[in-house]
Amino acid sequence: MLNIKSLLMGSLLTSALLASSAHAQEESGVAAKINFQVASDKKLQALLPKEIIKKGYVIAGTNPNTPPTTFFLEDNKTLSGRDVDIMNAIGQRLGLKVIWKETGGFDNIIPGLKTGRFDAVLSNIRPSQKRFAQIDFISYFDSSRQAVISRKDRNVAPFKALTALCGETVGAGVGTAQIEFLNEASKTCLSENKPAINVAVFPSRPDGVVAVLSGRISFYYGPWEGLAYQAAQLKNLAITGEISVQEPPMSIGLPKGSPIELAVQAALNSLIQDGTYQKILDSWFIGYGAVKEAKLNQDIFASQS
Secondary structure: HHEEEEEEEEHHHHHHHHHHHHHHHHHHHHHOOOOOOOOOOOOHHOOHHHHHHHHOEEEEEOEEEEEOOOEEEOOOOEEEOOOHHHHHHHHHHHHHHHEEEEEEOHHHHHHHHHHOOOEEEEEOOOHHHHHOOOOOEEEEOOOOOEEEEHHHHHHOEEOHHHHHOOOEEEEEEOOOHHHHHHHEEEEEEOOOOOOEEEEEOOOOOOHHHHHHHOOOOEEEEEHHHHHHHHHHOOOOOOEEEEOOOOOOOEEEEEEEOOHHHHHHHHHHHHHHHHHHHHHHHHHOOOOOOOOOOOOEEEHHOOOOO
């Protein structure tokens, strides 16, 4: 009888250890640098579901290859950047730990949110009605200022319209709004009896930058903050096109009907109001992109009309 009891106790202990191990594995993530310390707010925390408060954390995803918005530090294992700072500050305000995970590419963001792999994703996501049919959004950065880079030794004359690129090969990131803008500009080129823009799609911005530096493509088009950062780091890279577009602000992506979205929106607005949000942007030299209010879902699109 003692042997059977011992076996049963051993089995139960093993099961408990396995469950504990699985729980610990679920909570593991990528290290992230904490650049700001923010006080928690119990009133805002009360907007969260009780099970989230009890759990004590949310899982945030990012695609860390776009400095200064989201990237790995020199150790290649610690996240930093605008998006990391903003979400960490939101988490602190809500009394939650933010566990970071890599999305594994921009194309994995929406599937990851829909399957519950992430509670939120911050990774230069532009809201659109097509995407809104699948996920929810909270706006946090004005991305109307965009840039086109080229090799400095090409001595390209500065320009402010994508139609200056008729007949050229221009790179853009997979799944980004820049592809749509280039395709529209290409239609204008053709309507004016000029050659079309050849759009080259790259899996990441660094891949596009390397292609420009190696001469594989002449230009790469993307958000101003990221390309300005790259141009400052690389001597033979220059911003030759300063493009202004009308588009919704960069936004946090959340699962459709997320139970945390109202709390996240309220926390972000509290950071805007107390100046923390502006300090975060200024620390990355991108304070020009500050929004006055974090908006949710259709309110984002309404402000663009």
